Amino acid sequence: GESVGLHLPTLSVQEGDNSIINCAYSNSASDYFIWYKQESGKGPQFIIDIRSNMDKRQGQRVTVLLNKTVKHLSLQIAATQPGDSAVYFCAENPLGSGYALNFGKGTSLLVTP
Amino acid sequence: SQTIHQWPATLVQPVGSPLSLECTVEGTSNPNLYWYRQAAGRGLQLLFYSVGIGQISSEVPQNLSASRPQDRQFILSSKKLLLSDSGFYLCAGSLRGRPEAFFGQGTRLTVV
Numbered sequence: 001g002e003s004v005g006l007h008l009p010t011l012s013v014q015e016g017d018n019s020i021i022n023c024a025y026s027n028s029a030s031d032y033f034i035w036y037k038q039e040s041g042k043g044p045q046f047i048i049d050i051r052s053n054m055d056k057r058q059g060q061r062v063t064v065l066l067n068k069t070v071k072h073l074s075l076q077i078a079a080t081q082p083g084d085s086a087v088y089f090c091a092e093n094p095l096g097s098g099y100a101l102n103f104g105k106g107t108s109l110l111v112t113p
Numbered sequence: 114s115q116t117i118h119q120w121p122a123t124l125v126q127p128v129g130s131p132l133s134l135e136c137t138v139e140g141t142s143n144p145n146l147y148w149y150r151q152a153a154g155r156g157l158q159l160l161f162y163s164v165g166i167g168q169i170s171s172e173v174p175q176n177l178s179a180s181r182p183q184d185r186q187f188i189l190s191s192k193k194l195l196l197s198d199s200g201f202y203l204c205a206g207s208l209r210g211r212p213e214a215f216f217g218q219g220t221r222l223t224v225v
Contacts (some may be wrong), residue, residue, distance in 0.1 A: 032212050036156050043117070043216030044157070062122055078168055089156060093195075093212035100172070103157040 008031035012110045015079045019077040021107045026071060034101065035064060038087045044063040047075070048090075077109075087112045115140040119204045119217030125126040126224055132177075134220050136204030139185070144206040146187040147214060148179055151201040163187060199224045 013019045025033070031052040036044035050057045050064045050073075057064050063076040073090050087108050091101040116139045126132060138144055145164050149157040158170045161179035169179050176195050180188045187204060201221050206215040 034213055038223075041219070041221070043119075043218045046213055046215065049213055053147075069195050079133075100159045101212060103158040106154075 002096060009105070010108045010110065012112060013080050015080060015111055015113050017112075019075075019080045019084070019109060021075045021077075021088050021090075021109065023073040023075075023104055024066055024072060025090075025092050025104075027092060027094045027102075028068075028071065030092040030094045033064070033066065033073050033089045035062075035073075036089045036091060036094075036103075037084075037087065038106070040086075044089060078110050080109075081111070082111050085109055096104060115144070115206060116216050117204050117206055117215060117217035119220060119221060122218065123221045124223070126194050126200055126222065128224055129193050130197055132189070132194050132198070132222070134189040134202055134204075134222075136187045136217055138187075138206050139205070142184055144208060145184070146181065147205040147207075148177075149205060150205040151203060151219075153200075157203065159206065161189070179189075179213070190214045196224050196225045198222065203215055 007104040035047040037040050037047050040046040048062050048107050050061045055066050061098045065074045077084055087106040089103050089106045091103045093101050118137045147162045148160045150160055151157050161167050161169055161171055165182040166181055166184055177191050199222055201219050203219045204217040207214045
């Protein structure tokens with residue numbers, strides 16, 4: 001079946017470096033994507049979203065890129081900090097699917113000093 | 114802003130015992146509500162969602178059930194827990210017409 005998945009289960013970066021977390025999706029009908037951050041033992045927190053009519057969106061230290069041609073989504077974190085260590089999930093909302101988001105498995109980001 | 118309150122934070126229950134996890138929403142009315150389960154090292158699996166009082170949709174067949182007795186209250190239940198019901202349960206909500214979900218802090222359930 002169609003699903004959202006991630007290329008890498010873990011990512012280790014040095015403090016101050018930029019991080020890139022990737023996500024592949026297979027549902028071409030998806031019109032909305034979100035990145036969530038989940039710290040250990042807590043619920044996911046919204047980071048940034050993007051609609052399918054855009055290919056880039058920037059927030060504070062984060063940028064989401066959407067490539068609809070290859071169905072690929074990425075989250076870029078600039079100047080990664082220790083507080084960025086968490087699991088990052090991408091989620092999609094397929095157009096016409098109803099209400100619930102479909103989540104990928106997550107990438108664990110570890111920031112080392 | 115919208116807030117999901119979920120309790121308890123951790124719960125250890127014996128096999129065969131009943132379960133009731135409660136979730137309440139603040140800061141909005143008439144939200145869509147969701148129960149997700151997260152296994153260790155895995156993504157979020159949607160269990161139930163509700164678009165209104167008494168309206169429950171189940172995404173997967175399982176040992177669990179959900180109810181929405183009030184607009185801002187969502188309950189996850191089981192009559193008899195199984196070992197496989199262990200996991201991290203997350204309640205979430207979303208505003209009408211908006212797909213992005215806001216989450217509670219989760220309940221870590223261990224069935225022993």
